Amino acid sequence: MSGPFKAATAALATGLLGLAMILFPVGISLEEDIGLHLLFKVRGPREVSSDVMIITLDKVSAQSLQLPSDPKKWPRNLHARLIDRLVEENASVIAFDMIFSEPRIPEHDDLFAESIRDAGNVVLGEYIKKEKVDFTGLAANHGGVVNIESIMSPIPLLAQSAFASAPFPLPKVPVKVNSYWAFKTGAGETPTLPIVVFQIYALQVYEEFMDLMRAVSPFSAEKLPKSADEIIKKREVKKLIRVLRDIFNQEPVIAEKMLARLKASKVLSANPEKFRTVSSLIHMYQGADSRYLNFYGPPGTVVTVPYYQMLHNQSILTEDSKKMGIEGKVVFIGLSEQLRPEQKDGFYTVFSQPSGFDLSGVEIAATAFANILEDMAARPLKFPMMLFIIMVWGFALGILCMYSTTIVAAGSVIFLSLLYLIFAAYQFKLTGFWYPLVIPLFFQVPAAFFGTLVWKYFDVSKERQNIKDAFGKFLPHEVVDQLAKSISEVETTSQRVYGTCMITDADNYTALAEREDPEELSSFMNKYYEVMFKPVRTHSGIVSDVKGDSMLAIWATPRPDIDTKNLACLAAIDIIQSINQFNRSNQKLQMPTRIGMHSGYISIGNVGAIDHYEYRAVGDIVNTASRMEGLNKRLGTRILVSQQVLHQLSGFLTRKLGRFVFAGKSKPIAVYELICRREESLKPQKRLCALFSQALDA
Numbered sequence: 001m002s003g004p005f006k007a008a009t010a011a012l013a014t015g016l017l018g019l020a021m022i023l024f025p026v027g028i029s030l031e032e033d034i035g036l037h038l039l040f041k042v043r044g045p046r047e048v049s050s051d052v053m054i055i056t057l058d059k060v061s062a063q064s065l066q067l068p069s070d071p072k073k074w075p076r077n078l079h080a081r082l083i084d085r086l087v088e089e090n091a092s093v094i095a096f097d098m099i100f101s102e103p104r105i106p107e108h109d110d111l112f113a114e115s116i117r118d119a120g121n122v123v124l125g126e127y128i129k130k131e132k133v134d135f136t137g138l139a140a141n142h143g144g145v146v147n148i149e150s151i152m153s154p155i156p157l158l159a160q161s162a163f164a165s166a167p168f169p170l171p172k173v174p175v176k177v178n179s180y181w182a183f184k185t186g187a188g189e190t191p192t193l194p195i196v197v198f199q200i201y202a203l204q205v206y207e208e209f210m211d212l213m214r215a216v217s218p219f220s221a222e223k224l225p226k227s228a229d230e231i232i233k234k235r236e237v238k239k240l241i242r243v244l245r246d247i248f249n250q251e252p253v254i255a256e257k258m259l260a261r262l263k264a265s266k267v268l269s270a271n272p273e274k275f276r277t278v279s280s281l282i283h284m285y286q287g288a289d290s291r292y293l294n295f296y297g298p299p300g301t302v303v304t305v306p307y308y309q310m311l312h313n314q315s316i317l318t319e320d321s322k323k324m325g326i327e328g329k330v331v332f333i334g335l336s337e338q339l340r341p342e343q344k345d346g347f348y349t350v351f352s353q354p355s356g357f358d359l360s361g362v363e364i365a366a367t368a369f370a371n372i373l374e375d376m377a378a379r380p381l382k383f384p385m386m387l388f389i390i391m392v393w394g395f396a397l398g399i400l401c402m403y404s405t406t407i408v409a410a411g412s413v414i415f416l417s418l419l420y421l422i423f424a425a426y427q428f429k430l431t432g433f434w435y436p437l438v439i440p441l442f443f444q445v446p447a448a449f450f451g452t453l454v455w456k457y458f459d460v461s462k463e464r465q466n467i468k469d470a471f472g473k474f475l476p477h478e479v480v481d482q483l484a485k486s487i488s489e490v491e492t493t494s495q496r497v498y499g500t501c502m503i504t505d506a507d508n509y510t511a512l513a514e515r516e517d518p519e520e521l522s523s524f525m526n527k528y529y530e531v532m533f534k535p536v537r538t539h540s541g542i543v544s545d546v547k548g549d550s551m552l553a554i555w556a557t558p559r560p561d562i563d564t565k566n567l568a569c570l571a572a573i574d575i576i577q578s579i580n581q582f583n584r585s586n587q588k589l590q591m592p593t594r595i596g597m598h599s600g601y602i603s604i605g606n607v608g609a610i611d612h613y614e615y616r617a618v619g620d621i622v623n624t625a626s627r628m629e630g631l632n633k634r635l636g637t638r639i640l641v642s643q644q645v646l647h648q649l650s651g652f653l654t655r656k657l658g659r660f661v662f663a664g665k666s667k668p669i670a671v672y673e674l675i676c677r678r679e680e681s682l683k684p685q686k687r688l689c690a691l692f693s694q695a696l697d698a
Contacts, residue, residue: 007402010455014448015394021439022390032178035437036292036378040350042425045297049370051092051201051329054304054362055082056336061307071098071335076108078311080115082333085310087119089326092204095123095197097168097334097362100154109157117161120232123197124154126167128184149186163200164237168193168365170347177347177359178378180368183245183289191241194368195284199241201330201373202281203228205274209281212265216257220247248285255286280375292378294371294432298351299359302366304336330369334362376432386436393420393440397448406453413449417441499556500568500599500645501617501625502541504532504575505632507592509549516589525549528591531582535574539567544604544616549591554617556604562648565599569652569674572597572639594637596629597674599644627662628671635673643670653681655689658696 021027057071067074079096086094103109116122129152151167153159169184169192170177184190191199202209206228214221223243225231231240248255259282262268268275296302346358359367371377380386396416401409424435506528513521529551533543536553545552555568572595579593602619628640635657646654653675659668675685 006455006459007399009398010402010448010452011395011398013394013451014398014444015391017447018390018394018439018444019387021443022386022436027439030438031380031436033176034442035439036178036434037176037350038437039378039425039428039434040295042421043429045301045351046429048296048302048367049373050303051373052302052366052370053326053329053331054302054336054366055307055310055331055333056304056360056362057098057307057334058336061309064306064308065311076100076104076112079333080108080111081311082307083112083115083119083122086326086331087115090328091121091326091331092328093121093123093197093200093330094119095193095330095332095365096125097193097332097365098125099127099152100124100158101127101152103155103157109155113157113161116158120163121200122162123193123200124158124162124165125193126154126165127152128167128169128186149184151188151190163232163235164196166191166193166196166238168361170361170364177293177349177364179290179292180364181289182284182287182291182368185289189242189245189289191238191245192368193365194372195241196237197330197332197369198281198284198372199237202277203231203237205277205281206231208268208274208278212258212261212278213254215261217247217251217254220251220254223247244285252286255282258282276375277373280373283375284372287377291368291371292380292434293349293364293367294376294378295349295351295359295367296370298353299336299357299363301351302363302370304363307333330366332362332366332369334360334365336360336362378428378434379432380434381436390436390439390444394444394448397444398452401448401452402455406456409449409452413445417445495605496601496603497556497558498560498600499554499602499604499617499621500565500597501602501622502536502551502553502555502568502572502595502597503622503625503629504551504553504593504595505629506549507594508590512589512591513548524586524589528579528582531578532575532593535571535578538574539571540564541568541571552616552622554602554604556602556617560599565645565647566649566651568597569641569645569649570677572641572674573652573676576638592638594629594632595639596625596627596632597639597641597645598625598628598669599642599647600624624662624665624669627665628669631660631662631671637673639674641672641674643672646672646674651678652676653678653685653689656693656696 021030057074059069061067062069062071062074065078067078083094116124129150130148153165154162159165167184167190168180170180180194181192182195184192210221210224210226213224225234225236225240231237259279262275262278262282265275268278346352346360347364349359349364352358381389397413400412400416404412420435420440421437424437427433427435516524528549529546532551536543539555541553541555543551544554553568553571555564557564575593575595579591583590583592598621600619600621602617602621604617624642628642632638632640637657640657641654646652655673655675657671657673659670661668675681675689
């Protein structure tokens with residue numbers, strides 16, 4: 001498999017892994033639970049819009065006003081005083097994240113209702129009641145249990161006085177709250193508290209909004225109230241929200257056209273606050289039923305004023321409340337307890353504190369409102385773009401890891417991962433767009449790195465085995481294994497051993513080489529050496545060198561060994577027998593072979609310099625074996641061995657030929673002819689050898 005094909009395969013596999021994960025719910029769940037969590041942690045807290053604040057019914061207020069610890073039991077005439085105070089301060093919208101589903105003291109309820117009615121901008125909380133209806137047995141084919149959700153409004157006195165009422169349901173722990181319902185589908189597409197509050201807040205730009213609507217869709221504009229005063233008078237803000245939601249759902253292009261005209265409007269562009277509000281209003285109706293929260297920080301990040309302080313004189317208001325003021329602001333009222341971990345209205349979020357403090361429901365409602373106002377919700381990328389990023393990221397990782405060395409690949413993927421994380425965190429902080437993190441960083445990166453690492457390991461192992469197989473045809477297996485482990489030791493791989501050296505030579509090779517075609521000669525010699533090598537390998541020898549018609553074979557051990565010398569002699573006899581058989585099958589080409597053998601200490605290893613080395617034996621033993629092979633010509637023999645070879649061997653029929661001093665030597669060497677295995681010898685052969693020995697002694 002070629003390099004580019006391998007890289008393409010690794011890239012495709014890494015990309016497809018990411019796609020497979022993002023296409024299944026588990027991938028989305030991991031991105032939401034871990035990826036979004038990581039983005040919030042990297043980004044940290046951020047500033048909240050000054051247009052929103054919270055008044056909390058906290059423990060300190062209960063103690064200061066000598067009230068019960070449960071806010072539900074607080075007298076409602078205090079809420080009336082609070083509303084009056086907020087009206088004096090010109091609050092834009094007053095939203096109670098509280099449930100008033102039961103009547104209390106009539107006089108207090110009347111005062112509360114009167115203050116709500118006079119304010120004309122109060123939104124009360126509702127809650128969604130879930131009931132399981134069992135239809136089993138009512139119909140033969142349609143039995144079962146159905147969950148029904150219904151809206152529970154405040155008591156009629158308060159509901160009729162309020163500008164509007166809306167629920168704000170959220171999932172409870174142990175599920176981490178990452179999102180909220182803008183429109184509760186299970187309860188008839190009911191708009192939730194942040195949506196209703198923002199629509200009331202945005203009535204100040206209703207005229208500009210309607211001008212855009214009339215310009216792009218006059219027919220749709222006819223379905224809407226003509227002015228904000230009409231909405232306020234009839235208190236039909238929730239009806240308005242439903243109509244607008246239907247318009248934008250049925251014709252999504254209307255929102256795009258309105259946004260385009262908004263950007264082109266010089267009048268609205270000159271008023272950034274109105275421009276922002278109109279733009280956010282359009283995007284609010286464009287959005288999905290469920291939306292991710294772009295949290296601002298831990299509990300208390302949204303400016304929070306204790307309940308009791310708002311009931312006192314202006315002179316004792318906190319510095320925070322004085323600094324930000326209340327005029328034109330949206331005020332959320334609810335339980336936001338930061339002084340005790342046993343709070344009852346807490347929700348586990350990414351910014352929940354180790355001490356046990358969670359974000360309260362009213363803080364999450366204020367967060368959702370601020371997200372709509374700023375048009376800065378946490379928004380996952382559109383699915384096609386997410387798929388594209390994951391696929392491109394996978395391709396880049398696969399190609400990088402396949403083409404780079406392990407160290408370079410490790411450094412590169414770490415650097416790219418940090419770069420990707422920084423980019424994703426920057427985009428999240430700047431725009432609220434949420435790039436996938438878990439799949440690219442925690443799955444694709446390890447898969448690409450370790451996957452290609454394993455692939456390379458098997459490739460290298462395969463190549464190493466191929467090299468070993470190739471070198472095994474030229475070098476001993478032990479040497480090949482050593483070189484495969486550390487090729488750097490090629491220059492120093494040598495050792496002193498006790499060896500038996502065998503050198504062979506063939507008659508008639510010179511004449512044969514002169515008259516035969518080189519290709520035919522090469523083919524013939526390969527067959528010849530196949531016959532020669534087999535006995536050597538069979539008897540544990542090493543073919544060290546081949547030149548022309550000559551072969552050098554070695555049997556080496558750390559110290560003199562009878563068994564090894566015995567194997568060398570057996571190999572020599574088998575070679576002669578095999579060559580005789582080979583010559584009989586090739587009448588045209590005859591290669592009678594001579595063998596010389598000698599034993600002693602030699603140095604065996606790599607011999608050479610610069611960039612060329614050969615594995616061979618070095619020492620006087622090799623030279624002596626070569627001289628003995630040449631002595632065969634003078635004596636008319638086939639196998640000559642030295643006395644050192646035959647020392648302590650008794651399993652062979654040999655003939656002593658005398659002591660010879662070879663050229664360049666000073667000491668004579670006793671030479672024997674190796675005839676055959678003793679058990680294969682004939683009586684005439686034994687008798688002739690004995691007679692020859694007696695004659696030689698005489």
